[in-house]
């Protein structure tokens with residue numbers, strides 16, 4: 001029996017596998033972790049995506065979801081999963097805000113968290129009993145007044161960066177200042193340098209600000225978002241999985257999704273939405289193991305197994 005040749009420089013088109021190779025592919029994993037934005041839905045659900053996950057479950061695989069997007073509320077996620085015909089999606093979803101909560105609980109954290117985050121991450125932290133401080137949403141107009149942002153606050157025991165689209169210089173001053181104390185924990189959630197804005201258009205994400213703060217504070221954040229290995233391991237722990245090589249990670253972004261797979265030891269499947277095909281070909285070292293046009297397009301292929 002021939003084994004599927006998995007070469008990082010040579011991604012395999014799943015649509016082109018014959019039935020023997022397809023079966024070998026399916027035998028090579030027990031669990032599917034899927035990204036959400038750009039894979040399951042963009043503005044609306046990707047056609048056939050619910051049928052894809054139904055078929056994958058029929059084939060005996062477990063299904064979990066792993067997203068960098070802490071910005072959606074639970075209600076919003078539940079509505080999107082429902083529209084995509086995916087049952088219990090939210091219950092099986094891991095996002096950075098949840099990972100950060102679990103980490104803080106695991107170290108019995110009892111100080112305040114300085115949040116340079118989206119409002120929903122603050123809501124999640126607060127709902128688990130953590131004290132959050134944030135802002136200012138608008139910094140002082142004169143730089144001479146920025147001294148106020150250099151005052152320490154001894155209540156702060158952690159700094160969190162996660163998708164704050166209103167990040168500003170004042171918040172960065174505060175974060176850098178708090179991080180001068182080595183005991184202050186430093187977390188990053190989504191660190192995406194680029195995010196899809198519209199088809200064919202990637203724009204700068206908030207990760208660049210985290211990079212600047214890390215550099216200025218000379219601190220490395222505990223990365224609880226893709227492509228951080230710890231985040232991949234956290235998602236495995238939540239799913240009760242111990243062997244990363246039995247996980248197939250599905251995503252649409254090279255850096256975040258294929259990067260997470262590489263860091264954690266997952267197999268990777270890239271769906272070709274947005275700029276993905278060009279990215280896939282152009283990236284110097286990150287290549288997926290497999291690719292496909294979309295998850296819906298794989299349903300007829302899987303139905304033949």
Ligand SMILES: [Mg+2]
Pocket residue numbers: 035036037038039251252253
């Ligand atoms: Mg995505």
